[in-house]
Amino acid sequence: MKTLTKITLVAIAALSSALTQAATTSASIPVSLTITEKCTISDVSTNIAIPNDTTSGTGAFKVTCNTPYSIRTSTTNTSDAATFVKSITNSSHKLNTNITVDLNGTAVPVNVGAALSQPGLTVDTYNVNAALVAAVVSTTPAGSYNDTLNISVDY
Amino acid sequence: MKIFIKSAAILAALLGSGLTQAANTTASIPMGLEVPKSCSFTDVSTGIVIPENGSEGVGSFTFQCNVAFTSEFQSESSAVWGSGKSSVLSISGKKLETVIKLNLPQFGYSNSPLPHGWVWANWGYRAQAQTGSIAISLKEPITATTPAGIYIDTYKLDLYY
Numbered sequence: 001m002k003t004l005t006k007i008t009l010v011a012i013a014a015l016s017s018a019l020t021q022a023a024t025t026s027a028s029i030p031v032s033l034t035i036t037e038k039c040t041i042s043d044v045s046t047n048i049a050i051p052n053d054t055t056s057g058t059g060a061f062k063v064t065c066n067t068p069y070s071i072r073t074s075t076t077n078t079s080d081a082a083t084f085v086k087s088i089t090n091s092s093h094k095l096n097t098n099i100t101v102d103l104n105g106t107a108v109p110v111n112v113g114a115a116l117s118q119p120g121l122t123v124d125t126y127n128v129n130a131a132l133v134a135a136v137v138s139t140t141p142a143g144s145y146n147d148t149l150n151i152s153v154d155y
Numbered sequence: 156m157k158i159f160i161k162s163a164a165i166l167a168a169l170l171g172s173g174l175t176q177a178a179n180t181t182a183s184i185p186m187g188l189e190v191p192k193s194c195s196f197t198d199v200s201t202g203i204v205i206p207e208n209g210s211e212g213v214g215s216f217t218f219q220c221n222v223a224f225t226s227e228f229q230s231e232s233s234a235v236w237g238s239g240k241s242s243v244l245s246i247s248g249k250k251l252e253t254v255i256k257l258n259l260p261q262f263g264y265s266n267s268p269l270p271h272g273w274v275w276a277n278w279g280y281r282a283q284a285q286t287g288s289i290a291i292s293l294k295e296p297i298t299a300t301t302p303a304g305i306y307i308d309t310y311k312l313d314l315y316y
Binding site for chain 1: 193194195196199200201202203205206207212214216218230231251289293299300301302303304305307308309310311312313314315316
């Protein structure tokens with residue numbers, strides 16, 4: 001009888017323990033956000049007026065990227081790395097130019113050279129300078145001369 | 156002598172009757188059932204994807220308890236990363252703060268913003284399964300210079316009972 005009583009008490013204690021034991025049930029939901037890589041070219045000068053002497057006409061543009069990028073430029077009129085403006089009425093009339101592009105003094109290649117790498121995450125303002133190699137003289141054919149600077153950003 | 160013999164015979168007959176009288180022995184087996192306390196989750200969303208455009212990403216869940224319970228819902232970012240604010244974190248360590256809303260109408264939450272993405276509450280027994288949802292959005296819109304990449308957090312649902 002004593003044995004039976006003891007077993008009964010142990011069983012009750014075990015049941016009681018099971019009923020009062022703290023338990024936890026958990027679940028979790030992963031949360032994610034993907035920000036895609038983006039670059040924009042903005043505030044691009046609508047035109048660069050090149051003076052008739054050898055001083056520079058200036059322009060600018062901004063590049064904003066949320067990821068590292070590289071930038072290179074090219075001109076529509078180029079030959080063997082030389083750049084020039086061309087008469088819109090007579091394509092044989094050409095005036096050689098010096099075109100430079102820089103970011104705070106760091107040169108961006110124009111037509112030739114390795115692209116300039118940048119870390120991004122800031123608004124980078126690039127300056128463009130365009131000048132004639134030789135000043136217009138009295139025998140330079142009159143007319144409008146033009147070229148185009150093309151900007152390419154890879155990211 | 157005859158009288159003695161007769162008495163002895165009667166006594167013997169009586170004794171014999173006593174020895175053959177019907178007896179009864181009983182036993183009993185107690186029966187019972189223990190219903191263990193339990194809480195369970197079902198239909199838990201596999202993920203909450205927060206859109207870049209500032210709108211909400213939503214995940215849902217269903218749970219049921221057969222006992223009174225305490226719920227603790229919180230984002231890992233606020234609980235573990237120690238910022239006290241919910242956020243998503245990129246591999247490079249960039250944090251973007253988030254706003255977390257709980258929709259659990261049976262418990263009085265109707266797209267209610269959760270401070271720090273956390274809520275703790277005691278609840279009595281509910282016979283019905285409870286279905287809720289979590290909506291998460293960015294607190295501030297991303298900008299053109301917000302680093303690209305994958306940002307993560309985990310929303311944790313715990314039931315104590």
